[in-house]
Amino acid sequence: MEQTAQSKSRYGMVIDLDRCTGCGVCMVACAVENNVAPAEQKATERTGVTWLRVYPVSNGEGFPANDTVFIPMTCQQCGNHTPCVSVCPQNAVEVDPSTGIVGQIPQRCLGCRYCMTACPYHARYFDWWDPQWPEGTEVLLNPDVAPRMRGVAEKCNFCHGRLHAARTKAAAAGRKEIAAGDYVPACVESCPSRAIVFGDLADETNEVSRLSHSINTFQFLPKLGTAPKIFYHSAKEWVRKMADRAPLA
Amino acid sequence: MNITRRELLTFAGGSILGALFTPIPWKLLDDSAIWTQNWSLIPRLPRGPETFTFTGCTLCPGGCAVKARRVNGHPVSLVGVAGHSLSNGILCPMGIAGHHLAYHPLRLRRPFAFTGKGADSPLVPSTLDEIASNLAPMLKDIRSSSSRGTIAVLDQRPGRVLSDLYRKFVSNFPGGIYAVAPGSEDPTLTTLRALCNTTEGTLGYDLENTRVILSFGAPLVDGWSTPGRTVQLLQNRNQNGLKLIQVEGVQSRTALQADTWLPIMPGTEAALALAIGGVIVRQNLFPAKIEKTSPDFRTYKTLVSKFEPEDVAAVCGIPSSVISETAHALASNPSVVMSGYDPAGGPLDNATETVIAGLNVLLGNIGRTGGISLHAPIPSPGATTSPAVGLAQVPDHSVRLLLIDGAESGHTYPLSLLKRKLTADGGTVVMLSPYLSSRSALADYLVPSPAAFESLEEISTPPGARRSSFALSLPLLKQPDTTVDPATLLAKLAGASGLPSVGAETVESCLRQRTHDIWLSKRGTLATPTGSSQTPVMAMASEEELWKGLSEGGWWVDNMQDKQVNPRLTLLGLMTPDRYDKASAPALDTTGTLKLIPFGWRNATMTASVAPVLSKLFQESHLRSLGGRVHINPSTLAANALSDGAYVKISTHSGNMTAQAVADPSVIPGVIHAIVGPSPNNTASKDRPEAEGILGLCAVRDDGSWRITEATIAKA
């Protein structure tokens, strides 16, 4: 009989900001994949739910010296002192020891939003309304992700439904490890510019692992010591200098 | 026996104690917890077998290949098809949620008639037969005489078999007009066709072999033709050595990705194009043969001599050295010059489009590798009788009955452009559309056409493509019984006007016909959706094999040699040099009259054309601006004593409206960059078309352009 001992992965991303055109397809693909409902009529950018949000950030110069960079900001999957995990009174957030993915369990969440306050990356969202799709759209929902009820916090979990599917496929083939190509989050798959590279940071032969150590690659708010597993890359110095402040500011 | 209060409490206490030893409290707690996780306010997930279908997106003429994941037969997600040679596995944000559009709250679910004109008149349910019989007297009258105006069909996506059917239909009426909607064709190629003076073949850009693209505002990374084509070419610039020079008065997404961005004062594009032409002529950077083959070379030479880079620099804000460098870059590499058709701002004016297209002639780009090629169109059954004209070329007040096609080019235009074509009494408008939009306000009859991915449709050659191509868009959703096949509507109207059949009565039979024509021509190859194998049509055993391949999501791409281009190309076409006055550009004005320029994102110019989930971009984040917002440079805002987020009143000759101002340093000072886009997401159903908004303020010129309108702003 199979005993536990799965290998330890550490899933992460490297996002090349110089390639990102800010088209927004990743945000839509994310919402479709994870059954995030369209905005309620009154929803705004403060109350909306976007597991992945692309922030346009300007260098602050006037025309025409102005420059804009688009920063896809998602759960940074903090590997150290994960702030949301440490504050949750309900044990509704946890770091999966075998994948490093920070998981949010809406069924346990009581909706106190402490985690949202604690998250330095503003990557957590609260369901202010019941999830509502236009009439008839229910049949178009992704069967691999359960919709969340009103009153809970939610966030990116690296398309966990796709990890399930990859594991199932591996198990059916009698394999223990998933094939890397079988587990690709929706934003990575849909990016027209191929700006996002995803994979196991623990596997040193992996492109994502190599890129995470490459020159001009940085993490946001490194001084907090949260060890995010989302890395960013830009050849522009003013962009890299932004790393010390949250882009939402 | 009397029961005292104490006894009752004792009994109750006992019951409570007893209840603790029953499953009641624990089971109720458990069940109610499960109930809250699964109550009716949270939709049930679909269950069932998972299948995959290859199809194509019909939201715009880009026609990207789509792989749909279906559960229980319903599409649950769409992705691009990796390995597909035309769209390279890429979909745009609208396409990736395209399967949600059929359920849009603004979806039309049955035919309607308006009892009066205008946005305030109520919608009255109708039927197709009722509409046909109401129109019968008028149709018969138009057939006998066009003196009181004629019939016109506005095709929003020319080049389809259905387009041929429309042409055939209108040719039965005296003076019948087949018009193509603004934005449905590439403006530079349309202009070049006039410069080439040819009607044969289709022009396309050989971008794959180009080294320099000079784009006057074409949104190359943000919704230009097939996104997968240009995005991939630009992302691979390290390998292919391509350079993009973007000329635009706003730092758009394309300008951000360009190698060089030339921030130009809007309205001075012609001066820049002529200055570049001047450098090329003066420094003999053009192929020598042009001097002989272009009949108007001398006129052009005289014209450009008036556009010295130093003078032009002062007008358009581009340094003369940059103008000179740009000319050299264009001349020393395979290059392409193209103009931008804004999805809401429309084309540049005709004179400007001509000199932009003319640069290609001057550089000898026509028929050259890496330039602009002339290729054979998709095989078709033969000559169609009504010529295609642009909407702007339709004589004003000549159309008594207008039929508007339901496909979308992804571009929008001011309603006044349409209104002025209708007869003085307002004419009668029959509009096919899957949804209620601002355009519906013009209709007398609304006929619901199938939504995206609901019916079998065709994907013909995308604008600017290098070769002709053809594919089928296979339905993923069940089409409501109340929707009307456009070919069926034509057949009904033909019947009502006493015409014999105009041919196919369903789109499917049109597509069978085209497949038959391709099969007969023996041209091209059919590729499987993922590009894993290719079969020449010549090697196919039967027509049915071709149809089957197409029905499985295969793509036919032509393999015909390029056609020879008529060498006698003009540089200015019908434009006279006096149309170009370099002094016309006013000095920068940031307090008095500003330039109102509408701006849109292809396929996202109306609420109903984007799936509700696009609220993630428009409403729940600041990534894209909602319709009705105006982006203005902070310095211009300050000069008018306005602040970021203020509500401003915008006034033009056509009227005024209130909009929210957004301080945006990426917009050139002096310009009101007005967003034409969806209004906030609305999940409630609507029974009235939405207001036209900023486009209603735009002045439409005689050449059909409305890019720049003079406007003033004040605090609302």
Next chain:
Amino acid sequence: MRCKGLILMLSGVLASLAIGWFAFPAALYRTEAQPMQFNHAVHTGEQNGMTCDMCHEFTENGSFKGIPTIAKCTECHSAAIGSTESEKVLVEQFVTPHKEIPWKVYSRQPDNAYFPHAAHVKRAEIKCEECHGPHGSSSTLPVYQVNRISGYSRDIWGRNISGLPSHPWEGMKMDRCVRCHAERHRDDSCLDCHK
């Protein structure tokens, strides 16, 4: 009079116990009829000797199909085999009009639970019977009862209202999953089984 108080209290206790153990379960569950009868034993018995996975298949990507579709039934039952009442219902109401049988599923889990059969059956080699009991050798379908509050089958909690299983396979609540995973020393996270 002390005695009277005690009697009253005890009668309260007894009334609660009676309601809680007998009336409550009866009220909590609603019995629903299956669309037709089904005899597993006929299929799996000696005469036909079918195994579970002949009908309850896996797809190519490893997901479990669950209850087979009517197409699977039609493979053998395109015409009636035998003359039982349920055979007649099967052919006339479902096979001939090619309509799916709206079975009520005893083991249906909430949408937020994720149970990969492949990992359990193929990798861990757990027998079907360990969770589903001797369902495959039954000759009639058990009574389907639905919880009026949660909307799920009674079999998820277990037939016994106490929640204590009378048989080892009874009950499909999360604690059952957790217990088994703990026994096998699995390094779990919530999202392993929740979606």
